[in-house]
Amino acid sequence: MVPDYNENEGERETVSLKTANRSLAVVSPLLPDSTSGLRAWFYLVWLSWRRQARSQQMVWIAVGLLLFSVSLVAIFTARGAWSMRYWRWPYRQGPTYMQWADEVQMLASLPDASAEGQGVQAALAASVRGIILYSGFPIFSHWIVFLLFLSFLVPLFNLSFATEALGGERESNSLIWLLSRPLPRPAIYLAKFAALLPWTIGLTLGGFVLLCLVGGQSGLLALRLYWPSVLAATLAFSSLFYFMGATFRRPAVAAIVYAFFLEVIFGNMPGYLKRISIGFYARCMMFDAAGDFGVQPERPEIFLPVDGATALAVLLGLTVLLLGIGTVAFSRAQYHEVV
C-alpha cells in the first residue's frame, strides 16, 4: 500500500494520522517529549519476564520435572517412606527395624534380668524406637532436599532460566533491539535479572514449598528450616548463570559444566577447596538450621562447615558481586554475533 502521507510539497511537515486521534509528525517533533527512563526500565522488566515464557519447551520441562518430583514425594509420603520403621535388616530380607526394636524391648522383660538392667534396656529400646519413629526428617532432608532438590533441581532451574535470559536473546539475535534503545546497558542487565528472579524463585522456592507440603510432617519442618537457604542459593546460582549468559557464547553448556561437574568435584573435595562451591554454603545454612534435629554433615572434620550466618553472607555477597561484575562486563561487551 502507499504510505499515507501528503504529497503536497508545501504540507509535508504536517502529516495526519487517520488511525490515531491526534496528529503526529514523523514522528512528531512538535509533540512534547514524554519519555521516561524509569518507565522504559520497568517496561523492559515486564517484557523480559513475559518473554521468558516464550521458551515453552523450557518452561514445560521445568514444570513437568517439578510436578514429577512432587508426585513422587507425595507417593513416598503416602507409603510412609520417611521413616526407618519399614527398613529391614539384613537388607530387604530380615525383620523390620521396628520389629528389631520390639525384640530389644522384649529382652528387657526377661525374668532373670535385674531391675537396673531392665531399666537401662527399656530406656535403650525407647531411644531406638524414638530414633526410628522420628527418622523421617533426616531422611527427607538427606535424600530429597540435599540430593534431589539442592543438587539437581535448584541448579537446573536456575541454569535454564538464567542462561536463557541473555543467552537466549543472543542465540536468537534479538538482543540488538534492546541494545539499540536509549537505555543504559547496566539498566538493561539489571532489568533482565529482575525479570528473571520471579521465574527462578518461583520454580525453586515455589517448588520447594510444594515438595515440602506433600512431604508430611518432615516436609513441613524442612520448609520451616530450609527456605532461607533455598532462596539464598537461588539468588547466587541465578546471578552466576546469568553472568555466564552475558559472557559465554554457549552459556548453558558452561553452566552445566559448573553445576554438574565442578560443583560435584569441588563439593566433594576434602579441605577448603569446596568453599568455592555455591552448594556448599547452601548446605552449611541447612546444617546450621537443622542441627538440633539431627541433620549434620556425615563427617564434619572433612566437610569443615561454616556457620549459617557466614554462609548466608557469602551467598548474598556472591550474588551482589556477580551482579556487579556482570553489569560491568555487559556494559563493555560488544556482541559480535548480534552484528
Next chain:
Amino acid sequence: MPDLLDSPDSGRGDRPLTAISVSRDPKGSAPPALPFGSRLTEEAAALPLLLCQRVSKWYGPVIGVNQVTLELRSGITGLVGSNGAGKSTLMRLITGQLRPDLGSIEIRGHDAWSTSARRHVGYCPELDSFYEEMSGRQFVEAMARLYGYPRREALDRAAFALERVGMAGRAERRVRGYSKGMRQRIKLAQALLHDPELMVLDEPLSGIDPVGRDEFVRLFGDLASMGKCLLISSHELEELEKLTDHLAIMAHGRIAAVGTVAQIRDRLDNHPLLIRIDVKRSSPGENDSENDERRRLAAGLLKLNDVVGVELLDARPEDAVDPVLVRARNPQRFFQELTRLVLEEWYEIARLETLDDSTSAVLGYLLSGRSA
C-alpha cells in the same frame, strides 16, 4: 589507494549533505548529556549530526573498517559496497553496537557508544530477527515503550509508524509469518518511532518488491525533506542512485570514493588505473622478439588511446606466464578496447588483475551500475 576522495582542504560548501572532513578542529568538551526525552539545545544542534574521525575496527586479525572519516549533517547519503566491504560494521559503530578500536564517532557531540547518542539515532539493522511470537504491532509498540513512552503514546506512535511503512493493515499477524518485505517494513517502522534526527538503515530495500521499493524511496525522500539525515547502505548502486546523488563507496573497510556517481566516474576516468596482465608464455622455440606474445601485446596496448604506459615485468622461469603492467585512463573504455584487442589477436591471457583494490571496487560498482 587513488586519490578518489576530496582532499581535506578542498572545501565542500556546495555539498551540504555529506562531507569528508579531517580538518575539523577537535572539539572541546562534549555537550551536556540530554535528560531522557528532552529536546536539543541550540548548542547541541550546531554540532554535526554524525562525525566519524579516523575510525578503525578489527575483528581479530581482519580489519572491518579502516580509517574512516565521515561527517553528516542532513539529507540522504548512500553507502555502497560489496558484501564484506565494511558497510554494516560502520553502521554498527555509528549506532553504538560496536566500539571503534581507533578513532572516535560522535552523534551530536556524544560518543556513539553512549545512551545519549542513541536517542538521536533510529537504526534499522540488517539482521532478520525479531520477537517472533509477537504481532507486528505488538513488536513496534514494545519498541516504542522501550523508549519510555507512556502506553497511550506508544500505541499512537506505533500506529503511525506502521501506517508510514504501509503495514497498518497487516500488523496484527505474527512476525513469524511475515515475508521478507514485511519484516523490512517492521524494522523501518521501529526506527521511525522516536522521531530520530539520524536514521541508519542497513540494506533497508533488500527483499522488498519493486512496488514497495518505490514506496520506500518516496518515504525516504519525504523524511529527508523534513530535515532528517539518512544513511542508507546497499550493495546495489542503481538502487541508491534513485534515492540520492550523494554516495560513499566502501571497499575493504575504507571509504574509497565520495561524491555523485558522475563525479566519481569523472575522477576514475582521470585517474590512471594499474592493471597487471599475465600472458601465456610462448613455447621455447618461438621465444624470439618477433614471436614473443608479451611484446606483441605490449605493442598493441600502446596503440590504445587510453594507455599511459606499459611495463614488462620480470617473469619467474618456473611460471608459464609473462606479466605486463599497464597504466590506463578511462577504465571503461580501456577494458572495452582491451577485450577487442585480445579477441582479434588471440592473446592467451592467463590472468587480468587490477592492482588497486579500492579503485577496482569502485570501478566494479560503476560498471555494474551502468550495465544494469
Next chain:
Amino acid sequence: MGESLNRAATPELLHYRPWRGEFRTPAASIWPIARVALTSIFQKWMFWIIYILGLLIFLLFFFGQYLLSWAETQAGETDVQLGGWGRMNPRHLIALFRGFLKLDGSAESYRSFFAYQGYIVMIVLALAGSILIGNDLRFGSLPYYLSKPLSRWHYLLGKGLAVAVFINLMTTLPAIVLFAQWGVLESWEYLFERFDLLLGILGYGLVLTVTLTVLLLATATWLRRTVPLIMMWTTLFFFCRLLSAAMVDGLRFSPRWRLIDLWNSTSLIGAACLGLDLETIRPGNQPPWYEAALVLGGVSLLCLTYLIRRIRGVEIVR
C-alpha cells in the same frame, strides 16, 4: 586457455561443463557428514575445555598406574611403619593401594574408569547434540544435506557416527590406552593373557555408543534448542541417577529402581562384558545385567521409532 585452444575455432571459453564422473553410493556420504560435524565441534574451544576436564579422570588413572608401578620398583624389602598401626611390607602396601584404588589392570579398573567418565560424557553429548543436530534443524541447514542424493537415514547415520566418535574418544579409546599401558608397565603377557579384557572394553564401548547415540539423536531431534536439550539430557542422566540412589539406597525400595539410571544400566552391561560379578559393583544392590539390557534395548527401540516417525515428517521448507 589450455593447450587445446584452437585459434581457428569459435571461442568456447565459458562453457559450463557438467559433472562427468560417477556418483558413489549414498553410503559414501556418511563419513563426510560425520567429518563436517566433527570439525564444527573441534572448532569450539568450549569442547576442548570439557574434553580436557574429561581427560583429567583418564590422567588420574594413567599416572596412578604409572606411579604405583614406579613406587614398586623403588620399594625396599624392609617393612615400613604405618603410623601407629604397625609395620607392613611396602610391596604389600602398594598391592593394597592398587586394589583399593582399582589401579591394578583388572576388569574392575576399566569398569571404574567408564563409570567415572559418566558425568563428563553427558556434558559433551549435550553440547554435541545441540550443535550437531539441533542447529541443523533450527537454522535450516538440513535442506543443504537433503538436497544431495542421499536419504535422511544417511544424514542421521553421519551425525550418529560423529556422536559415536565423541563417545569413544572419551571412553573406549582412553580405556584401551590404559590397557596397553598396563601391559607395558607390568608384562607383555598381560596383553595376550587378558585379551578378554580388551574385548570387554570394546563391548562396553559398543553398548555406550549404540545406546547414547540413538538417545542423543532422538532428544536433539525432538528438542532442538540448547537449553531444553540440556534440561532433558541432565534429567535423564543426573536426575534419574540421584532419584534411583534416593529410592534404593535412601528409601530402601527394590534394586530394580536402579534401572531408571541409564548410565548405571550401561555400566551393568559393561560389567558383564568385562566378566565382573554383580557383587563387585558399587554401589551395591544392583539388578541383574539382563534386566538393564532389556531397559536399554527398550529405550533404544523407542528412540528409533521416534526417529523414524520424526524424520519422515521433517519439513524442508521452514
